[in-house]
Amino acid sequence: MSDTDIRQSGNADPARPAKRKKNALSDGQGRLAAILLSPTMVVIVVIVGIPLLLSLREAFFGVREQTNPDTGRISKYEYFAGLDNFTRIFSNPTPVIGNFGQMDRLVNSFINTSLFTIICVGLETVIGVAMALIMAKAFRGRAFVRAGILVPWAVPTIVSAMMWNLIFNEAGVMNKVIGQHILWTADGLPLFWAVVIADVWKTAPFIGLLTLAGLQTIPAEVYEAAKVDGANAWQSFLRITLPMVKPALVVAVLFRTLDTMRMFDLVVGLGGFGKYSAETMSIFAYLEATQGRYGPAAAYAIILFLFIVLVSFLFVKFLGADVINDEETAAIRAQRKRRKAGRATRSPVRRTITSGDLP
Amino acid sequence: MMFRRMSRLVGLAASLSALLVLTACGGGEVPGTGGEESEPAVDFSDRGPITFVTGKDLSGLLQSEIDEWNKEHPDEKVTLIELPDEADQQRQQMVQNAQTQGTEYTVLSMDVVWTAEFAANGWVVPLPEDQVDTSGMLPATVDAGTYYDKLYGLPVTSDGGLLFYRSDWLKKAGIDSPPTTFAEMQEACKAITEKVDEAKDADCYGGQFNKYEGLTVNVSEFIDSAGGHLVDDDGKATANSPEAVKGLEMLKAMFDDGTIPKAAQTWSEEESREAFQQGKLMFLRNWPYVYAKFDADDGSSKVNGKFGVAPLAGVDGPGVSSLGGHNYAISTWAQNKGTAIDFMNYMASEDEMKARTEKTSQAPTRTSVYTDADLVKKYPYLPVLQKSIETARPRPKVAKYGDVTLAIQDATYNVIQGNQDPQAALDGLQAKLEELLAQ
Known part of the structure; x- marks a missing residue:
């Protein structure tokens, strides 16, 4: 079916001229879009939607065990636990010793996850923007610098984790370079920082890359104008580069934030399981699941999920992260706004670019 | 707009009701746990194709053993299923197969420490004692495959800790025989440091003290050789007995006075092997697999021809090794269990075991293999290893x-890091173990 056919069938049906379109902005391809998207939607429902619902259900159940004293056989019975899995941190805490003294294991992993996110993403943003500024400059050997900066990001996380494990070995390169005997991979604060260093090394290039894309959309004239007005380099960075690169940067930072909150393989590859100074929520949930406690594991995963939802909501709300960046949606939103305003002022004029009118 | 809001509401309602439906079908017995009180008799007469599930086989020997079996039993073919190299991932895949009552896995190569979990959950079946021959096997290995007086796993490979020492340094320091206790070892180290120039910067003793399964193994050896046990033979927690405390105090003292280097807190098998191989250690506790690496004459080993093997040292008298190895078990949901039994017996036969030991240096479970002249010539440590396994102790069968192992690691890692004293740590561990074992 060619492009024009669709438009004709949807847009200008002479048989029913009186019927108004539901959405003035739609060009009548909604049905086709639905058909084309439905296979994807089915897959998403099957592999994301249903498991999500199942784990939501799981979070409200627990397993009761009974050991037969003669055979040692365990019988397991599932029971409805209500909110027990979520309130366990208050009713039955499992104290562990992490970076900040003794506390419940879930609280400890929550703090670790949050601190990793704040510290890693903070450092990555600063370093990533610096990398982007370097990569954007025209100089001899730029291709090498670009490739060099981007290589860490192309290395699979678990590979880089094993690599950093060797570097942070007690007899490894890091201790040789700084001339110390720090036990990086033992359970303790050094492990936390080892993870931060490895994570920043690996993913600062990601922010750098997205920021570079944003930088390249800034026209040179703006900088020239600034120069003419006598702005120095720092001023033009603060007043021009940052504001204009902000949309790209905010999206990059949001992606990194969500990614860091799910951190799992880097910590496991670098330090192994059961080291509380670097245990994140996903590791804890995973360990609970491997011990057959699916209820608590699902509950912790849901707590992490809600935490991530909250953070992304705040990002969108306060930093205006425009993740979808779809002009049509933006136009529809603008139209609605105008309609609302229009109801008040009774303005009959509709002006959007996508509907064909000129503003 | 109205429509849009409506459709959203409908969507929300739909997903909520889906959740309710899912919730409603909850409760009751968990599938795949074999909750029934009286076990049904297991049928060991069915024959036909089966699968053999094990960790990655790096030697390539397994496939040729299976090929040979398949040649002789064309109607009862065995297919090899290789799982990842990591023990955790092997366990997880086997558990998943059991929980979904999958028939895909028949014979499981089960780490000794999984025996209790797999048996208690009914994932593997008890083996018919009249159809398997364990008479020539080391008793400790058979014990490790047993749960509540029933044999669930047929011991096929075993493992025990060995003490590797620098024979050249010992000789130069005028010491005739390797130490049997840690006190003797500390004296030997002092003598070596004084008399052997080359060993001035070397550390005394090394083991696996990173926070992982190896820590449980090493700590148990300290405690067992002091006469205590973390969990006694009846399955009761005895972690804070005076003997156990004494064992852990010895370990802590050895860390405090530098007998064991601080770096050992980050050592697993490979790091500790590397340290000994580079000439930085006088004594090392490790598994037999490192022998071939130390013995390599391609220049990778600095200790080639300069080391010896002895039974482990202990706190009070000779050391007690933790038992390693793999047992073969049959998945509860598998078909053709008759073939499975025959195949297990074939794999555990003396000939196959001998071939396997020769090719992969894996420790056998039959005593006769340990005295085989050809093998002893190739692996001179075999008689020592036999001694080590004979007196070895299985890790807690729970x-x-x-x-349990995480609780042990939590408590003891704190001690060697200097955050807690042994008595307090073991008191805490005792409470935790009682809670875990009571359920």
Whole structure:
């Protein structure tokens, strides 16, 4: 079916001229879009939607065990636990010793996850923007610098984790370079920082890359104008580069934030399981699941999920992260706004670019 | 707009009701746990194709053993299923197969520490004692495959800790025989440091003290050789007995006075092997697999021809090794269990075991293999290893082994890091173990 056919069938049906379109902005391809998207939607429902619902259900159940004293056989019975899995941190805490003294294991992993996110993403943003500024400059050997900066990001996380494990070995390169005997991979604060260093090394290039894309959309004239007005380099960075690169940067930072909150393989590859100074929520949930406690594991995963939802909501709300960046949606939103305003002022004029009118 | 809001509401309602439906079908017995009180008799007469599930086989020997079996039993073919190299991932895949009552896995190569968990959950069946021959096997290995007086796993490979020492340094320091206790070892180290120039910067003793399964193994050896046990033979927690405390105090003292280097807190098998191989250690506790690496004459080993093998040292008298190795078990949901039994017996036969030891240096479970002249010539440590396994002790046989080993690691790692004293740590561990074992 060619492009024009669709438009004709949807847009200008002479048989029913009186019927108004539901959405003035739609060009009548909604049905086709639905058909084309439905296979994807089915897959998403099957592999994301249903498991999500199942784990939501799981979070409200627990397993009761009974050991037969003669055979040692365990019988397991599932029971409805209500909110027990979520309130366990208050009713039955499992104290562990992490970076900040003794506390419940879930609280400890929550703090670790949050601190990793704040510290890693903070450092990555600063370093990533610096990398982007370097990569954007025209100089001899730029291709090498670009490739060099981007290589860490192309290395699979678990590979880089094993690599950093060797570097942070007690007899490894890091201790040789700084001339110390720090036990990086033992359970303790050094492990936390080892993870931060490895994570920043690996993913600062990601922010750098997205920021570079944003930088390249800034026209040179703006900088020239600034120069003419006598702005120095720092001023033009603060007043021009940052504001204009902000949309790209905010999206990059949001992606990194969500990614860091799910951190799992880097910590496991670098330090192994059961080291509380670097245990994140996903590791804890995973360990609970491997011990057959699916209820608590699902509950912790849901707590992490809600935490991530909250953070992304705040990002969108306060930093205006425009993740979808779809002009049509933006136009529809603008139209609605105008309609609302229009109801008040009774303005009959509709002006959007996508509907064909000129503003 | 109205429509849009409506459709959203409908969507929300639909997903909520889906959740309710899912919730409604909850409760009751968990599938795949074999909750029934009286076990049904297992049928060991069915024959036909089966699968053999094990960790990655790096030697390539397994496939040729299976090929040979398949040649002789064309109607009862065995297919090899290789799982990842990591023990945790092997366990997880086997558990998943059991929980979904999958028939895909027949014979499982089960780490000794999983025996209790797999047996207690009914994932593997008890083996018919009249159809398997364990008479020539080392008793400790058979014990490790046994749960509540029933044999669930047929011991096929075993493992025990060995003490590797620098024979050249010992000789130069005028010491005739390797130490049997840690006190003797500390004296030997002092003598070596004084008399051997080359060994001035070397550390005394090394083991696996990173926070992982190896820590449980090493700590248990300290405690067992002091006469205590973390969990006694009846499955009761005895972690804070005076003997156990004494064992852990010895370990802590050795860390405090530098007998064991601080770096050992980050050592697993490979790091500790590397340290000994580079000439930085006088004594090392490790598994037999390192022998071939130390013995390599391609220049990778600095200790080639300069080391010896002895039974482990202990706190009070000779050391007690923790037992390693793999047992073969039959998945409860598998078909053709008759073939499975025959195949297990074939794999555990003396000939196959001998071939396997020769090719992969894996420790056998049959005593006769240890005295085989050809093998002893190739692996001179075999008689020592036999001694080590004979006196070895299985790690706690509990269904919740994962929780138990983590509790042991939590408590003892704190001690060697200097955050807690042994008595307090073991008191805490005792409470935790009682809670875990009571359920």
